[in-house]
Amino acid sequence: MSWRSASKLAWLRGLPGIREKEPLASRTSFGIGGPADFFLEAGRAETIEKMLDGCRERTIPYLLLGAGTNLLIADAGIEGLVLRVVTRDHVVEGTRVRAAAGLKMMRLARIVADAGLRGFEFAIGVPGTVGGAVYQNAGCWGKELREVLVEACGYMPGSGRKTWSPADLKLGYRSSALRDGALKGALVVEATIQLQRGDGEEAKSLMAKLTRERNETQPIKTKNCGSVFKNPPGDSAGRLVQAAGLKGTREGAAVISELHGNFIVNEGGATAVQVARLVERARAEVKRRFNVDLEPEVELVGRWR
Ligand SMILES: Cc1cc2nc3c(=O)[nH]c(=O)nc-3n(C[C@H](O)[C@H](O)[C@H](O)COP(=O)(O)OP(=O)(O)OC[C@H]3O[C@@H](n4cnc5c(N)ncnc54)[C@H](O)[C@@H]3O)c2cc1C
Structure with missing residues (x-):
């Protein structure tokens, strides 16, 4: 049975503080991504635990969200419930x-x-x-x-x-x-x-x-997700991207930083697809030139198809 059955939607809609079709871009450091089907912010661990059990019982997909500084959220948003963890003790x-x-x-x-x-x-x-x-x-x-x-x-x-x-x-x-x-x-x-x-x-x-x-040395004050790739053993992803001549490569408003090759910057209005294309391009070029497989450090989440 789909997680979108009437009884599951009724459960979600009945949760105190729940928001539907909630924009997420502003909750990420990239400033990119579509909405959450359902969104809840919780300052008590017990509340989140109850929600997680509820989702599990009903097979509703969920995503835990922290500060959104290591995520690339798909333009079509996130399926199910996004639970933002704001416990701060x-x-x-x-x-x-x-x-x-x-x-x-x-x-x-x-x-x-x-x-x-x-x-x-x-x-x-x-x-x-x-x-x-x-x-x-x-x-x-x-x-x-x-x-x-x-x-x-x-x-x-x-x-x-x-x-x-x-x-x-x-x-x-x-x-x-x-x-x-x-x-x-x-x-x-x-x-x-x-x-x-x-x-x-x-x-x-x-x-x-x-x-x-x-x-x-890094474009820290821009809209970005920190390091895009993990460093491969004994080398630096930023060095490899730079050596492949990719600094400054752009897809729309997404650009590989001129300051540091392992950063992609959203100059304003970039889409997740544009960033994902840059990620793929950098991976393919580094593989072609140096035979090194770069593994993304940033996590791609949401509806990518
Ligand atoms: C400018 C900049 C610089 C950065 N520099 C560094 C750096 O030097 N070193 C480094 O390691 N990272 C760096 N990062 C990346 C990022 O800050 C880290 O990966 C951080 O740990 C992500 O935490 P978050 O709360 O933002 O997680 P989110 O991006 O919100 O989520 C990332 C993943 O963590 C999961 N998650 C979040 N909270 C919980 C929870 N309570 N329980 C279970 N899962 C959870 C989410 O479900 C998701 O899968 C940088 C990012 C930026 C934007």
């Missing part, structure tokens, strides 16, 4: 910190620096949420979340709350069991990280320095 217990999935990594980086903790400065380079960071083991400047992650609390629809160790999460380079394995479809509720006591002011000046340097 955090607790600092000595050198351990528990943070809810919807808290932004950059915000958490400042919170822990204020608490006199070191070891999380890399997070100032990750504009997504804690949940999105666990999902793909986000990292920056040679450091990754898995280096500080003690455990994550999560929710698997139909089987309830779980505590996942880093080994359960199978964290690899921009990958995890949530993105690529047995935990697909599960919700990250919160993450616990272990840091060291140190000088918070030093942490803040390091973060300011790293941010300044990054602003000079």
